[in-house]
Amino acid sequence: MFGFVVRRLLTAIVVVLVATFVVFALVSARGSPVDRFSLRRIDPTTRQNLIEQYHLDKPFLEQYGLWLGDVVQGDWGESFRTQQPVGDMVRKATWNTLLLVGTALILSVVLALFIGVVSAVRQYSVFDHAATSFSYFGFSMPDFFFALLLQLFVIVVLHEQLGIDVLYVQGKYSVGQQGDVVNLIEHMVLPVAVLMLTSVAAWSRYQRDSMLEALHTDYVRTARAKGVPRRQVIRRHALRNSLIPFVTVVAIDAGILLGGVVVVESVFSWPGLGLLFYDALKASDYPVILAWMAVTTVFVVLFNLLADVLYAVLDPRIRTGGPYRRRKVPVS
């Protein structure tokens, strides 16, 4: 087990290095940040400083190496747009995004499990068909459109027509109400709902299929033949086994949430990583773009690693060296 984790970790590090290199190449392909994309005219001294700071006069590979060195030592540079240290910006934004994404993740998992399991156990029932319809709705609805629709609904229906003054459509806090939890929640409801839409639609469907598969296995039949009550069969045998692939899928899909966050935060003006990226790209803010992309990639790689490790933890067949099957779903 330990060897397994170590091997995976080493692979992950290699992948991260390769990925950051690719990201670096991609961002640098846009051209030197001080030549093509400056928003303001820079005086020669500032220009020279920037060139030195970001090693822009060195050959490409050396640039990469130096950048990597800087990053590892904690120097992420300063934003072209705001002159603040990139590290601080990222840290603050990360906290805000975690708030949103974390909430959405937990709620999505719970809801998806519930919908998926009930749909499977009561296959072809009204609930199942409703859940299926909802899934289709969720897959097909663009999140930015959904976000706008929700805003429209809140403004026109709730605020204007019905005069109910809850829920906000922009930002994190109302002016002067920092620290007010209720206010925070009112601001969070819409963005979290949009983030949840796709996740719940996809995960519930996946769990339904996974659960159906588990319910028809031989070992579930054995459990029934032993006299295990139906509820317990569902919970202890089918559900427990179907959670293994579910957990790995959620871990892998974490990357998807990062993509969704860009849209959601820009529409709702939520001061998180997504909005940070959006502003940075619009302003050609090279250090921030670079940092953001690198962090995202590392994040995705780590979550893939986590998925692998989780799978090994949960499925003893991988752990105790039976015939090694990568992420095999426990089916008969």
Added chain:
Amino acid sequence: MSVPALEVDGLRVEFGRLPTAVQAVQRVTFSVATGETVAIVGESGSGKSVTGLAVMGLVDPPGRITEGDVRLAGKVLTGSTESEYRRVRGKDLAMVFQDPLSSLNPVRRVGDQIAEAARVHGASRASARARAIEMLERVGVVPAARRARAYPHELSGGMRQRVMLAMALVNRPQVLIADEPTTALDVTTQSQILELLGELQREMGLALVLVSHDLGVVAGIADRVLVMYAGRIVEEGPAAEVFAAAGHPYTRGLLASVPRVDDARPVLAAIPGSPPDPTALPSGCPFHTRCVLAEEQCGERRPPLHLLTGGHRAACLFADEVSIGARSL
């Protein structure tokens, strides 16, 4: 005469809905006394496995029992609710299945799975654990305490099947249905498991129903044999009688096709043709299309079970001749 441990009376199991409903099991009747071993023999598709599942109440939609009764020590089981069934399953009536690797939960330790069978029928956690280890010892999985902590994939095929037996018998049921318990195992392990089965039966006074397609397996252990074909019982009787003087051409064919070590014949005898499509059964006797003795009347009406000797019956119009012919070999 005491009540038989298990009685199956006129059982009919249907799959699907009209007009394309398939009769998987048609009017099957038999009984098993305590300490007796009844073997149900047939090819795949003969309905033998479905019979076993029907007794346990494990036939799921789109299948259902349409007629007949199953009685456990005189008490009618068919028609019970799911919770009534589950009180009986694993406790008075148990079943082991064909493939122990897929039939055991791959992510739980085998000891826990055996203990679960005890716990769902009222044992405390500690008592269940103890009984599980005791059973593992009894079935020959030793050292029991260590093996109990193993996962199914860590054990060999034979050990897994022993675990299945331990799991089925931990509550000392009266009736055990074994559906092809040795099919997934190699020959040496097969005989070990069969021997174990025999020991356990004697020790616990089990009524054993052994479902198999393999006559060799059945020969050593069965008291009575039922031969099924296309959902029907075509021959039944004491094992010795059926083997020595089979009255149905199908049974003769099955017996003849078992390769024997002392057989000098170079060619494997096989029954020509293949089992009928359950949705399109032949008219009259279901076997007549493959039968060397078939005459016109065989396709016209279905032969009833004809009494040969005490307890030995065969569903063939020529049963007497077939039986005498077999005996003379």
Added chain:
Amino acid sequence: MSMRIGDEAGRARAEAIDPTLLVADPLRTPQDGSEWRASWHRFRHHLLAMVGLGFLVFMFLACFVGVHFAPDPFELNLLEPPSGPSGAHWFGTDVLSRDSLSRVLHGGQISLKVALGVAILSTVIGVVIGAFAGFYRGWLDALLMRFTDLWIALPALPFLAVAVSIGTVDLGPLGSLDLGGPLGITLLLSCLLWGSIARVVRGSTLALREREFVDAARAIGASNTRIITRHVIPNCMGPIIVNATLVVAEAILVESTLSFLGFGIQPPTPSWGNLLSDSIGNLEDQWWLTVFPGLAIFLTVLAVNFVGDGLRDAYDPRRRIRA
């Protein structure tokens, strides 16, 4: 890369978990005329799929043919205020008094063209990678599949946005390519979305290479490439087509999101995405500017998903897990 965790992408991941699980059995793929007819027959009976197909046909006709009968989408009238749906302007007019319906239809042209292009191109890439991985197995397979897994997990949008912002690329003798234009976006998206197809093809190839006709082809001296292209790939057409349909849906969504954020198709060229971003400022006043383009995206993607579901059932009806 997968911006959407579409049903089939989830399935592709399940595929990654076990190729024989939850996917149309490649061994059941139609290999002759009668099986194609049987599949079409099954498809025709899938109500939602037929509805979806009908809608898509209608959408195509509207965007490419009907558009010629609509008012000029670029015709401005700065003096008139935007108006809601009316007899003259079915979808209303926007801030610059351009007819909204025709802008939606023109936008549709771009979105649909990009989506189709991406589906075809990413299928090609995915098939090649998947077939090679599945056929040659070993370290090549392991390497390619690890890479594919990661590729699928990465969020498409940020990478796409950064790539597009590279601007115009000089391809030497081939001229220059504007990465932010429809063609550029098509190429980039194709490079991002081939993952699920590669996974599926690899799974099918793994299974198919064990079959007798592969040995037979080898026996008559066919080269590996020939075996792959002539025998293996045609036999996985079912899952390939199903996944390609999913890619169409994903492509529409990603492209419109990109345009919405302002990194994709730029105004005044209409695209469903940038029509929606134009509407943000006047959300409550001109709801029609938001609703109609958004509905266009939603309904089109929904229709594609229905068709995809129908195709899945058509190629392997056994997949429906019955109680």
